[in-house]
Amino acid sequence: MNFKALVIVAMSTCGTLFSQVHKQDKVLFTLDGTPYYSEEFKRIYNKNLDLIQDPKQRDVDQYLDLFVLYKLKVSKAYDLKLHEGKSYINELKTNRDQLAERYLTDESLIDNLVVEAYNRSLKEINADHILFSAKPFASAADTLKVYNKALTVRNEILSGADFNEMAKKYSDDPSAKENGGALGYFSAFKMVYPFESGAYNTAIGQVSMPIRSQFGYHLIKVNEIRENRGEVTIAHLMLLKSTDNVVEKNTEIHERIKELDAQLKNGANFEELVAQYSEDTNTAKVGGILAKFRIGVMNEPEFEQTAFNLEKAGDISAPVETTFGWHLIKLIQKDPLPTLQESKIALENKVKRDSRSRMINEQLVKKIKQRFSVVEDHKLKKQVFSLVDLSFYKNSWKRPVEDKQYQKPLLTINKDRVATAMDFLKYIEKNQQAYRGVEPLSKAVDLAYEKFLESELKSYYMANLESEFPEFDHTVTEYREGLLLFELMETEIWNKAKVDTLGYTAYYEKHKQKYKQKQRLDLAIYHFEDEKVAKRTFKRWLKNPNLATAIPAVVKVESGLFDLQSAVVTERHIPTTQGVYQNPKDNREIIVVKEVIPEQILEMESVRSQLLEEYQDSFEAVWLENLKKEKKIEVNRSVLEEVKQELSKG
Incomplete structure (x- = not known):
């Protein structure tokens, strides 16, 4: 998940703007008179209860403060018309389309097909x-x-x-x-x-x-x-049949494979023979190893049966003939079938790709047809059908020019969506190639109309998922508002704070002590293998510390800047004065304190990343305080008490 998605998910846990009002809903609070209802607040609170780590936020009053602030931000985003931005609209559509995919399939049907396929695969x-x-x-x-x-x-x-x-x-x-x-x-x-x-x-x-x-x-x-015997991994040595398939040549090749078989029986190395003689150029360089396979994958029954009949890893078959040539097969490994749980995702993908997918689509169309009413103009339909002639089979049929009579409704879905006769004519002109094999012509046009109707029904169904499935509406709204809040924060906080040089410079000057670099030691630690050599070197370096700048060839060196609280310093009890010291716990180790760097305040540029992050938080806090003043917030205390009592029972 990318950063933006993480931010959106984090924002959306604060609440959603699912504003469908139920009869039992009561106004919990208003923002400049705009009502927000108790049912929505209770649903959001209960949904996010397990995600709340801070005990204070489990308090209903505390959570209401967060919820009101969330609504203020959403309201501000709409006031700024961020929902009209092109990138926002495109990203929301992408997210909605992805969420909608699961509503195009019947999960129970897919589960049944997966179980059926697994049981058959056994x-x-x-x-x-x-x-x-x-x-x-x-x-x-x-x-x-x-x-x-x-x-x-x-x-x-x-x-x-x-x-x-x-x-x-x-x-x-x-x-x-x-x-x-x-x-x-x-x-x-x-x-x-x-x-x-x-x-x-x-x-x-x-x-x-x-x-x-x-x-x-x-x-x-x-x-x-x-x-089912699972999967097998094998290596093979192959000699190709002659390209012209001459019997005499193939007989010679067969004799050569038998000679190689004899060499193997006399102790020759399989991999060496493969590298030298195998004519499968794709596998010869890797010992002849093929990707593991199941029965039916190779389309060479004799080859497959021979491979699966080998019992122990390392066993080598007698020469086997296939369409391509002769093979010597060596067993590498046998793998049993995976469990249903292990293969579930792969099976689901296969089910959705192969001819079973027709059943999934048919089930969806059947459900949609039962759900939505369709009213057709049969007179207009008959008239439109008569326009299609035999040029349709040559993929050269052209629809008539725009005409008012073809702008009339051909079908109406749920008294809501209208498809005109021209819509169908455009569809059939574009897709006529798909029906070339259907005869007679009347049947081809009938079938095209059925597919057109299916397409219109599915399109209507997809466009109205929010009204059909409340949980889908909730989820899409979370994404909608999450994207809006991301746009809001980026526009109003992050980008503005980033370019506010005067602001973050003033913040740095005011909070300089936060960016203080603690006292550090510039160290070089020399690890000697021989204790006597270490002692002699230590005595020499004590007399002349400049010798320590030359690193002995047989010594391991650890060097760098270390603050006084680091393990490197505390475990060795290194003094905070310049000089040469011997580790009291290990005489083979000499420590050279090159410099004691005093505590200092870091320059602004060196802490720029941390500074900007902290300034953004400060900037946001001020922005939020101003936001709270923009709209009048009124909480219905009696309704809030009812909500508290109900939530306490849950």
């Missing part, structure tokens, strides 16, 4: 699949046709047809022609969410019903489910 599924392609926005008839085809193939499989052969025959996944739809092992987040859910909800040996994803329909056969 297992690895081995599955095969058949893909029946269907466009995301295909017509109902086309979608049903693909679904029925998937259902027919599923029935054939249930009647005895081989799943992998059916994948080769029917799957629209090109790789199925070779692998029969085999996916190998995977865990949470490796597949799109609908597919993942279909796999985890299908029993071993069973074939799922057709599962819809953005790619089409899937039939999933689960072959095996096993415990």
